[in-house]
Amino acid sequence: MELNQFMQGLERRNPGQPEFHQAVREFASKVLPFVNEHPQYAKASILERMTEPDRIVIFRVCWEDDEGSVRVNRGWRVQFNNSIGPYKGGLRFDKSVTLSVLKFLGFEQVFKNSLTTLPMGGAKGGSDFNPKDKSDAEVMRFCQSFMTELHLHIGEDTDVPAGDIGVGAREVGYLFGQYKRLRNEFVGAMTGKGLAYGGSLVRTEATGYGAVYMAREMLAKRNESIEGRTCVVSGSGNVAQYAAEKLLELGGKVVTLSDRGGFLHMPGGFTSEQIAAVIDLKTRQRRSLADWAAECGCEHYAGERPWRVPCELAFPCATQNEIEIDDARTLLKNGCQLVSEGANMPTDFDAAMLFEEARILHAPSKAANAGGVAISGLEMTQNSMRLSWTRDEVDQRLQGIMRRIHEQCVEYGSEGDWIDYFKGANVAGFIKVADAMLAYGVL
Ligand code: NDP
Helix, strand or coil: CCHHHHHHHHHHHCCCCHHHHHHHHHHHHHHHHHHHHCHHHHHCCHHHHHCCCCEEEEEEEEEECCCCCEEEEEEEEEEEECCCCCEEEEEEECCCCCHHHHHHHHHHHHHHHHHCCCCCCEEEEEECCCHHHCCHHHHHHHHHHHHHHHCCCCECCCEEEECECCECHHHHHHHHHHHHHHHCCCCCCCCCCCHHHCCCCCHHHHHHHHHHHHHHHHHHCCCCCCCCCEEEECCCCHHHHHHHHHHHHCCCEEEEEEECCEEEECCCCCCHHHHHHHHHHHHCCCCCHHHHHHHHCCEEEECCCHHHCCCCEEECCCCCCCECHHHHHHHHHCCCCEEECCCCCCECHHHHHHHHHHCCEEECHHHHCHHHHHHHHHHHHHHHHCCCCCHHHHHHHHHHHHHHHHHHHHHHHEECCEECHHHHHHHHHHHHHHHHHHHCCCC
């Protein structure tokens, strides 16, 4: 089958879902040639089956605001594929959440989880609720109402949600508390939990650290390192914070951070004290970077993304499609040699093509940001065993998993002396899920 023919069918079956179309196009452009060479997959219509979620639950979420008015939001859980383990994937609370966004995220999660080598299927969920302008009490009432429906569809062996944009430690606490109350059982039905109630050490840091470990592996393959390199990081939330922290630890110079209001530029590089201050600003004070610019003594560029700042290494860690073709051109013109995707699908299709033509090192999100879900998988293991591993033990496992993800990319993506990380990650992620589906027969 040919890519455009496959995509036409998918777009016809899923109208008005641009993010989902984009994620499938990127995946299929790399996997279809492999499928065409292996008729057992084509004959069983594996690609058509993989792009159809197992099920989607859509529900109403009613809650009362601080003025006593009743508010209504929509909740979703997209259970995409559980061929290799229980459904696993985060919850996103943001006003931009749509079914299309959650289907793209759930689809990506299937192959990301496969790459971790752990037994986890793929899912994603969330709501168009915006926690940004709400009080703690409102967020709690929303989370409790959301879980009152969601608990019917999840469980430690069924589907294990975690956080994502807008769902951090506070929200996970409210959600898990309500789950525990409704089910009257204390089991690992969510990850990203607080350390006091079943969380894993290093889970908070894992996605950001993992994206940097991936970059380290890619550079090591060329006998290069992060030390002394100028790094542009976007975002200032969970992933960006710990990507920046790890980059500093490995000798990199982090010159930018961003949020919805714009970006901060620190030409000499942020210090680790400043990164710690950003973590406090974003997770405890819930303030914007613009507010903090004067305090940290750096320039703030309102309404702009950081990609025009010259760098050698780029770490997009905010959201989808934050690198468009003009941003990619600027990054390449300024000498960028590596992009490691901390956020999910931060590079749009045309920008990714440009990076491919330039033959730079470009790790797709399903490989580069898999560290988060990998440690979520290890949180599930620790919960089942009813014990906790040390920080060093978990971090060593994270490094080992990122190394294995890199090896899989090299195995399936090597093209002469260049590695097509998109091809490698997509094909390696695909094979395991596809083989499990073949084993089950027609399901
Ligand atoms: P957070 O909510 O902690 O932080 C998100 C950051 O991105 C914030 O700085 C936010 O700005 C910024 N941002 C969000 N939307 C936009 C936008 N439309 N334009 C500009 N900036 C924006 O989320 P995470 O750090 O957890 O997630 C970031 C990305 O990483 C997402 O793509 C997520 O799917 C992905 N990811 C996260 C994992 C995790 O473990 N947390 C695991 C794997 C992937 P502001 O502060 O103004 O809100």
